[in-house]
Amino acid sequence: MTLSLIASMSLFALAASLSPGPVNLLSLSSSARYGAKTGLIFVTGATLGFIVLFLLIGFGLHYVIVQLSWITQVLQWSGIAFLLYLSYQLFTDNGELHSEKYHKAPSFMTGAIMQWLNPKAWLASLSGIAAYIPNADATEVMIFACLYLPICWLSLGIWVWIGKILGQYFQSPAKMRLLNKTLAIFLAGSCVLILV
Template sequence: MTFSLITSMSVFALAASLSPGSVNLLSLSGSARYGTRVGLIYITGATLGFIALFLLIGLGLQHVMMALPWITQVLQWLGIAFLLYLSYQLFVDSGDLNTDSSKAEPTFMTGAIMQWLNPKAWLASVSGIAAYIPEATTDQVLLFASLYLPICWLSLGVWVLAGIMLGRYFQSPAKMRLMNKTLSVLLAGSCVLLII
């Protein structure tokens, strides 16, 4: 593979990982509310979940999806329904800053599962593979995934950092409710953009 192709794949991975989406917004919200440790655990799960999805698509699922395009639509609608559910949960959240209960904290598994239900992750995987390595040999898929792994984690880390900085400002339930409602509307808006 040429240096220019590797650079192009890296830029694509950065743009796809850093741009706002459901996983990014939950990284921001979770970090603001629960702190750095919870944020880093969540994004590690999200990154590894995405890489597993990317590898599965790159190593064969893309051929099934091309043969049966309705599968993509079903997955997209299931993902949108899940994201709208998360948006609703954020919108009705009380903003209570009591972090003694860990049941609402975003976890490693939450991050991993989020990627599998995230239409943006599916679209980024399929479009990245189709555009940069359409023949999708094992070596090419593994190389692209090895580029994506640190780029995705660091990009989500930017959202964690932003959440930590915002969390210092949102130290009252009223301010946390405002932030959650704003993020909820943005998350629902991202679903609308996926539909149109």
């Protein structure tokens, strides 16, 4: 595995984990309402739930590819197309946040289960594996998961920190648009690294 592939995987993990989504917004909301400790418990559950999902998809995809070896190119280009689509969606997002009210503090299990119900988590797993390791080699799936684990936890932790310290900062659509555009550029850049 080359250093450029590891860097590309890391950029993808950062953009996918840090970009706004249901889990990110709940991380922000829970820490703003219940404190950083509750937010970090939720984030730990969400991170571990995502890694289990990622590994199962990675290993399942490996068996499909062994049976249908021609599918690797299709998966890789489909993954790149999805990443570029996601980049476009982030770049053109209007930055409006619509937060929901939660009646009780989200738990570790809430975080883990939420990832299994989160389309963003499924798409990030499928597109990441298809784009970066289209042959779904077990060692490379494990390396990607090991890169993803701390990046995901720290990225979600940033949303906890924002919720606790700067709760109203990202309520500004202009500031959210700037973050989205920055993440979109990183994500599109990771596509270039795939092809190098």
